[in-house]
Structures are given as C-alpha cells and as structure tokens.
Amino acid sequence: MSPRTPRSSDDAALESGQRRATINDIARLSGVSKKTVSRVINRSPSVRPETREKIDAVIAKYGYAPDPQARGLAFRRSFLIGLIYDNPNPQYVVNMQLGLLDGMRGSGYELVVHPCDRGSTTLVPDIRAFIERQKLFGVVLTPSVSEDEGVAEMLRETGCEYVRVASLAVDTAEHMIVTMDRHGGMLAGKRLAELGHRRLGFVSGPATFRSSHERREGFEEGLKAHGAILAPEFVAEGAYTFESGLAAASRLLAMTPRPTAIFAGNDEMAAGVLHAARKAGLSVPEDLSVIGFDDFQIASRVWPPLTTIRAPTREVGRLAAERLIGSLGDEALDPRSRQTTLVERESTAPPKG
Amino acid sequence: MSPRTPRSSDDAALESGQRRATINDIARLSGVSKKTVSRVINRSPSVRPETREKIDAVIAKYGYAPDPQARGLAFRRSFLIGLIYDNPNPQYVVNMQLGLLDGMRGSGYELVVHPCDRGSTTLVPDIRAFIERQKLFGVVLTPSVSEDEGVAEMLRETGCEYVRVASLAVDTAEHMIVTMDRHGGMLAGKRLAELGHRRLGFVSGPATFRSSHERREGFEEGLKAHGAILAPEFVAEGAYTFESGLAAASRLLAMTPRPTAIFAGNDEMAAGVLHAARKAGLSVPEDLSVIGFDDFQIASRVWPPLTTIRAPTREVGRLAAERLIGSLGDEALDPRSRQTTLVERESTAPPKG
DNA sequence: ATCGCGACAGACACCGGTGTCAATCCGGAC
DNA sequence: GTCCGGATTGACACCGGTGTCTGTCGCGAT
Incomplete structure (x- = not known):
C-alpha cells in the first residue's frame, strides 16, 4: 500500500459498501470541512443553500448517517430512550413498547427497556445509574413507578428528559401524558x-x-x-x-x-x-x-x-414518545387520541327480576 | 477561575458527585497514565498487581464506570444487544425480554427491542441498517424471523454476533438455542x-x-x-x-x-x-x-x-443472552434448563364411554 | 476606493475511551 | 558491574462527531 495514500482515502471500500462513510469521507468528497458537513447534519442555518445541496447530494449518494456514538460522545448524551416500568402485565408492556416505537420511528432514537421493582430499596439509585451510565436522552415512566415522587425528583436532578404516563397530572404538562x-x-x-x-x-x-x-x-x-x-x-x-x-x-x-x-x-x-x-x-x-x-x-x-x-395503551405510548422527543404538537390537548371506550360483549345484562 | 487550574482538575465537582469521573480523573488521582487505567478496566494481564490494586481502589472510591459511548467509539462497536422478533404474542415477547435481561444483568450491556415484519420486502436491509447504525454487539432472534436464512446470511456478513432461538438446530451450535x-x-x-x-x-x-x-x-x-x-x-x-x-x-x-x-x-x-x-x-x-x-x-x-x-421461555432467553455474551458454559448442553413439562389442569379427561 | 459588517466556512481542540509502539524497569546471566 | 529480555508503563494518534473561535468573502455605506 502506498504510504502517500491516507487511509481515509480508501474509496474503493466505500464505493463497494465495505466501509460505512464517515463525516470525513463526506467532507472530502464534497470538498468542504467536516465542520460544514456537521452543520448540514444539524440543520444549522448558516450554510449557503448551494453548499448544503452539494453536501446533501454526497450524503444521499453514499447513504451516510452519522454515528450515534460519536455524536453522543460530543453531545454528552446518547440517542437512547429508556422505558422504565413495573407493571407486570405483559400486554400492557408490549402495547406500550409498540406505541413508543410508533412515536420514535424515523427519529434516530432507540428504545432500551428497563423493568424495575418499585418495592426495591435501591430503586432510585438503580434508575439513576441506568440513566447516567447510558447518558439517556430521556425516559418514559409508566404506572406505578411513574407515580413515584422520589424517582421524579431524581430525574429533575439529572436533567434527563422524562415523560410520566399516569392517570392524574402529577407533574407539569410537558412531563405528563394523562390517561383517562x-x-x-x-x-x-x-x-x-x-x-x-x-x-x-x-x-x-x-x-x-x-x-x-x-x-x-x-x-x-x-x-x-x-x-x-x-x-x-x-x-x-x-x-x-x-x-x-x-x-x-x-x-x-x-x-x-x-x-x-x-x-x-x-x-x-x-x-x-x-x-x-x-x-x-x-x-x-x-x-x-x-x-x-x-x-x-x-x-x-x-x-x-x-x-x-x-x-x-399503544396510542398513549406514541404520545409519550412524541412528547419526549418534542414532535408532539397540540394533539395531546385533544382527548380523542387517548379516549377510553366501552366495548360491549357478553358479560353484561340487566339484573334478573 | 484561575487559568492555572486545568478543567480536568476540578475535583470539587467530582467529590460532590456533581461530575462523573472519567478515565482521566482516575489516571490523575492514581498517578498513572490513562492507558494503564484502560488496561485495568479491560483486565489486561500485564499490569503489576500493586498498580492494579491502587487503581481499583480509586475506581471504587469514585464509583467510576467507563463511558459506553467512548469505549464503543474506540472499539468500533456498541454495548447494545438487539432483540429482533416478529412473534406477536405479548407474553412470549415479555418473557423473552425478561430472560434476556436475566442473562445480561451486570454485564454492562443493554437491551434494545426491535419488532419486525417477516413479510416485509425490506426485512433484511431494515435489520441490517439497525445493526450497522447502532453498531450492535449482537442480536437475538426469535421465531419465526430466527428461521429466516436470508437474515442469517446477512448477519454472518456483518460480523455482528447473533444467537437464533428456534426449535431446530438451523445453525452451528454457537449461534443456536434450541427449544424443545x-x-x-x-x-x-x-x-x-x-x-x-x-x-x-x-x-x-x-x-x-x-x-x-x-x-x-x-x-x-x-x-x-x-x-x-x-x-x-x-x-x-x-x-x-x-x-x-x-x-x-x-x-x-x-x-x-x-x-x-x-x-x-x-x-x-x-x-x-x-x-x-x-x-x-x-x-x-x-x-x-x-x-x-x-x-x-x-x-x-x-x-x-x-x-x-x-x-x-424466560430461561431460554437467559441462555440466549448468556450464549451471546459468552458467559454460557456447558449448561446449554443440559436439556434440563429448557425442558418442557406437562401442566395438568382441568381440560383433559378420559374419553366418554 | 475604502470601510464595516454579517454571512459563511474552516482550523483546532475536545468528548472519553483504545491501539500501537517506544521507553523504562527489573532480576538473572555472564 | 554490565548486558539482556520480558514485564510494565506511558506518549501519542485515533475513533467520528461537535464547540469555539478566527478568517475570508461579498456587499452596501461613506
């Protein structure tokens, strides 16, 4: 291998898909600095439109996506969202997960599950360790751990984003999805x-x-x-x-x-x-x-x-995820999206006599 | 703030728990280089026992734990394990998750859930994108997507660790947990x-x-x-x-x-x-x-x-996680750990007449 | 023609770890 | 006492991004 050729110029591997493109590749192939590519990725306004288009084209050509780890390291946080729950009902858990994934789809975040035991004496430090170690972007809490004020207080201290799903507004609106x-x-x-x-x-x-x-x-x-x-x-x-x-x-x-x-x-x-x-x-x-x-x-x-x-439940999960990542508009104000309804089957009838 | 004091020496914040310790803090406080701390973290054999003890003491004192993102960036992989499933039964999914978490506990890995649709035409590229973007350490697949040879082939290409849970040995032993x-x-x-x-x-x-x-x-x-x-x-x-x-x-x-x-x-x-x-x-x-x-x-x-x-199911999940992270010994050879058993309740009786 | 200013782009350090390789240390052989 | 080789350790670059600050450019005002 020629020593004149820097490793980063190994475009053969890139073209063939052997190697994923990095921000350095995109910068070099676009003829700009990596910082400018970074600006494009982060939608910084101060990039001339023609420069942006040129870079976008290269990004699209190579299917470049920034590395969440490297980005997270620089941002001092990850792109992970934790689901913290203690409800033992499998269907509740799965529906909630599906709803969260609905709300996260295409956002670049991933869902990490974290069951817990509200009765544990180490509940708060355990959750805290989970959040800090992974530098979670945010967490969603479901009942009953969502109603724990000790946990909520700790969350406010850490600065981690959080949304609590509960049947009563036990927190400020931006941290709540209220079930009906x-x-x-x-x-x-x-x-x-x-x-x-x-x-x-x-x-x-x-x-x-x-x-x-x-x-x-x-x-x-x-x-x-x-x-x-x-x-x-x-x-x-x-x-x-x-x-x-x-x-x-x-x-x-x-x-x-x-x-x-x-x-x-x-x-x-x-x-x-x-x-x-x-x-x-x-x-x-x-x-x-x-x-x-x-x-x-x-x-x-x-x-x-x-x-x-x-x-x-699934819709509630979606709303929780959207609220967490900030993509939730006024929909949450409209109770229709989380309405409860009566489903009449065969276990009800007028009383005898 | 005195310019003579480098930011990394801001030990007040460290002592008070305001700031998490980094490898640089541990190195400085132990009087060694960060590389030596790295060796201790990674159990490298070539560290003198007394040095190791000294560093371990400092690590314990400050509750240091390496940052998974930084470590992952250097290792070119993450410490995430994906659960890829298409089984719609909530209880199966939850039991499997609980089992995986059992097997992962204390290992430093986290579980990321990824439901999929085996009927999708983009199944393989979707899973591949998930794995490559997150640089997953490994994935566990459950039926029926675990039986898909197209997915398995892609996994072998990516070099991602994987374990398939299935009712037949459709892969080499190190990639299989066979259910009974x-x-x-x-x-x-x-x-x-x-x-x-x-x-x-x-x-x-x-x-x-x-x-x-x-x-x-x-x-x-x-x-x-x-x-x-x-x-x-x-x-x-x-x-x-x-x-x-x-x-x-x-x-x-x-x-x-x-x-x-x-x-x-x-x-x-x-x-x-x-x-x-x-x-x-x-x-x-x-x-x-x-x-x-x-x-x-x-x-x-x-x-x-x-x-x-x-x-x-839960035990099978535990075995799958342990096999993935390499902590599974000969237990997998012993079918008792994943035995099926008859549970007799009230829906069976001899035929009439 | 010169100046000033905002828009844009790049150089460089840094996030917190690991890989590589060279330097140092040590006890035993000569 | 000196040399040698393996065991330890450290210096430095790098993983792939972002923050900060500086420099350059084009344009209207003077």
Whole structure:
C-alpha cells in the first residue's frame, strides 16, 4: 500500500459498501470541512443553500448517517430512550413498547427497556445509574413507578428528559401524558346503572396505583349520574392480578344480598371474577354482570367474552414518545387520541327480576 | 477561575458527585497514565498487581464506570444487544425480554427491542441498517424471523454476533438455542393416548413456524408410543391466534365422528378450541379434551383451566443472552434448563364411554 | 476606493475511551 | 558491574462527531 495514500482515502471500500462513510469521507468528497458537513447534519442555518445541496447530494449518494456514538460522545448524551416500568402485565408492556416505537420511528432514537421493582430499596439509585451510565436522552415512566415522587425528583436532578404516563397530572404538562382512567370508570358505572343494576360491586386495583382510585371514582360518578351508588362494603381491594380478583370477588359474592354486577379494575381481575362466579354457581351475565378494564386479548378469550373498557395503551405510548422527543404538537390537548371506550360483549345484562 | 487550574482538575465537582469521573480523573488521582487505567478496566494481564490494586481502589472510591459511548467509539462497536422478533404474542415477547435481561444483568450491556415484519420486502436491509447504525454487539432472534436464512446470511456478513432461538438446530451450535418443541408435543401426545383417546385432533400453528411442525411431529411420536395415531384429516392449520384456533377447531368438531381430544399448537389457539367446543355444545373435558402449549397466563384464565405444555421461555432467553455474551458454559448442553413439562389442569379427561 | 459588517466556512481542540509502539524497569546471566 | 529480555508503563494518534473561535468573502455605506 502506498504510504502517500491516507487511509481515509480508501474509496474503493466505500464505493463497494465495505466501509460505512464517515463525516470525513463526506467532507472530502464534497470538498468542504467536516465542520460544514456537521452543520448540514444539524440543520444549522448558516450554510449557503448551494453548499448544503452539494453536501446533501454526497450524503444521499453514499447513504451516510452519522454515528450515534460519536455524536453522543460530543453531545454528552446518547440517542437512547429508556422505558422504565413495573407493571407486570405483559400486554400492557408490549402495547406500550409498540406505541413508543410508533412515536420514535424515523427519529434516530432507540428504545432500551428497563423493568424495575418499585418495592426495591435501591430503586432510585438503580434508575439513576441506568440513566447516567447510558447518558439517556430521556425516559418514559409508566404506572406505578411513574407515580413515584422520589424517582421524579431524581430525574429533575439529572436533567434527563422524562415523560410520566399516569392517570392524574402529577407533574407539569410537558412531563405528563394523562390517561383517562376516570373517564373509563365513568363509562362502566354509567352502563351498569343504565342496565338497571343497583347493588354494585367494585374490585379495586392496589392502592399503590393511582389508576385504582381514578377508576373507582369515575365509576362512582357514572353510577351517581344515573341514580345508583357504590356501597363501601361492596368494594374489595385486589392487586390487578387474576388470583387477587378471584379472591376479592369470592368475598363479594358470599355476601347477602350480593351485588348483581361487578366492575373489576382490569381484565385480569375480571377474569378472576368470572371464575369466582362459576365457583359460586352463578352464571354470567344472567346472575351477575361483569365489566373489566383494558380490553386486552384476555377479554375476548374468557367465557363469556368480557364487556370492558378499552384503554388506548399503544396510542398513549406514541404520545409519550412524541412528547419526549418534542414532535408532539397540540394533539395531546385533544382527548380523542387517548379516549377510553366501552366495548360491549357478553358479560353484561340487566339484573334478573 | 484561575487559568492555572486545568478543567480536568476540578475535583470539587467530582467529590460532590456533581461530575462523573472519567478515565482521566482516575489516571490523575492514581498517578498513572490513562492507558494503564484502560488496561485495568479491560483486565489486561500485564499490569503489576500493586498498580492494579491502587487503581481499583480509586475506581471504587469514585464509583467510576467507563463511558459506553467512548469505549464503543474506540472499539468500533456498541454495548447494545438487539432483540429482533416478529412473534406477536405479548407474553412470549415479555418473557423473552425478561430472560434476556436475566442473562445480561451486570454485564454492562443493554437491551434494545426491535419488532419486525417477516413479510416485509425490506426485512433484511431494515435489520441490517439497525445493526450497522447502532453498531450492535449482537442480536437475538426469535421465531419465526430466527428461521429466516436470508437474515442469517446477512448477519454472518456483518460480523455482528447473533444467537437464533428456534426449535431446530438451523445453525452451528454457537449461534443456536434450541427449544424443545418436539419434546413438548410428545408429552401432549403421550398424555392423551394414556388417557385412552384414539380419535385425536391437532390444530397446527402456521407452516411458516418451524415449531408448528416440531410440535406436531412430537405429538405423533407421543401418540405412536402408546398405540394411537394422528389421522391427517384431523389436522387443521391455524395461525397461532385465538381466532384461527376457533375456526380450525370448528371445522374439526363438525366432522363425524369428531375427535375426542384436540392438541392445539399454543394456548391462544387452545382458547379458541374451548370457544368452538362451547359453540358446538360440547363440554370440556367430558366431551372433548384440550391441551395447549406455552403455559402462558391465559391457560389458567380460561374455563376450564387448560392442561398445557409449559415452555420455559424466560430461561431460554437467559441462555440466549448468556450464549451471546459468552458467559454460557456447558449448561446449554443440559436439556434440563429448557425442558418442557406437562401442566395438568382441568381440560383433559378420559374419553366418554 | 475604502470601510464595516454579517454571512459563511474552516482550523483546532475536545468528548472519553483504545491501539500501537517506544521507553523504562527489573532480576538473572555472564 | 554490565548486558539482556520480558514485564510494565506511558506518549501519542485515533475513533467520528461537535464547540469555539478566527478568517475570508461579498456587499452596501461613506
């Protein structure tokens, strides 16, 4: 190899696609300095249009894309977005991931997943270490860890961008995507009251999830609007799991008189309610109406197929990602994009008699 | 600020944790060159033990951890591992992710998720772009994209490390984690034959998944060992989805005579079989036994709770990650770590009469 | 014709690590 | 005491980008 030929001029490898183009290649092939190429990449205004076009053409010809690592090193941050979650429901997690990827598509960011345990004593330092080591551009938090103020405070300290998905505005608007749990609960209450139910049961999620309270309060609102109420003794706390829903419903159904309808805080617990009803010898919806929440796959797999509240998890994920990377306009103000809706299947009917 | 004090000596910020330590800080504070610190980080053997200890102490004192971006830039690769998948089942995806994270814990790698569509005409270039842009250390592929030879060939070209999770050894051992689908199918066949079933139905996954064939062939083996056979007319192809299972089972149950037991290729389709049975007026397990595959949550949510084959997806994920980063020893040779097992619930019984 | 100024472009250092190669250190052989 | 070779260590360039600052250019004002 001729020593006169600098390594960076090894254009044969470039042409054949053996070697990815770097900013130095683009600069040399465009006849400008690398700094000018950098300006073009970063859309700096002070580049003459003809220069920009010339460079853009070379970039396009060689399919050049800047190296995220090198860029990140200079920027002192990465182009990674972390999803920090502790919700154990697989479908929630996957839908959220898909939504985030929807919102990130074409932005040059990548999604790094980071499950955590809110009960851990090292929760905050663990997340902090994750963020600082990777110099994350930003993170999205979902319930219930999104409702943790200790974590939020740490995030503000680090200066890492963040968006919290929660059912209540627990932070400033630019850091929030608010889900419509209260509205969903209201739809459930309204529907059951309309059907004529007056002895209503509620299987709540764990008190550590804000959504548990929102769904319940919405439920009560919906009932009240149609002249029904939720008696405190007909409220049983579960943990958003099948087993907890089964146990809670068993308690409710053992009471006399028992509720004629039960609203469960999510579909998993609603499935538990169905099992409890079966064990109690009750048929659904004849003896007991059941409404769930989420409209995950399980809702249509159980028998009878569950009437439930559809929560647009994937859309919420997309909004969260767009808010994080700054591409979200006024859409977030329009609740239609994250509306909850009632999906009526076969687990609801008027009460007997 | 005194110009005599170089910026790198701003130890106040370091002590207070305002600034993360860099390799230069560690070098200065240890009284060695950064290259020697680099040697310690990378476990180079040619460092005198006392030097190593001195540096290790400083590293520990300041909680130093090398910057993955800078390291990656110099190494010409990142410390990211991609999960490339096209399996739409949320629980499979989440279990696989959890397993991968299990295997990666403490290794310094992070997991980047990348769903894809095997039907896309740009599948290979899309994945290639993902790998090259991020300079991924390695990727894990799961079915069915793990069975795509075009993708595998591209991976070999790029030099990116990779591990394929599949139900058949479609690559050399160092690139494979083989799941025991055939064995699981065998367990199902064996059990149904033992119960006395002789007219057996099979709802297959899509032909594009190797596991569909493996599970079926295993099923036939298990039957044969106990004197039963799978008649070709009792095989219906589904697509690993609830709806396809429902449709396939409806066809099987409309035949005369109909099968007394059905093995479905996964739990989702088994749930569909249960719905089909109900619509046909058959009760499970009295009129029809059903076995699923996976033992995902849905198996215990449906009614009756499904007898199924437990597949250790999370463990398989852990093995895949360990193989990728090279921390997997002989464990992979021991099938116990990825054994499939029969989980007997209430959807199976001897045939009537 | 000269001056001043904003627009544009480039030189150079730096982000935080690693590779290469030369320099230094050390104990044992002569 | 001197020489030698392997073990340690350090100086310096480089990975592929960006920040800062300086220099050049073209144009209208004087």
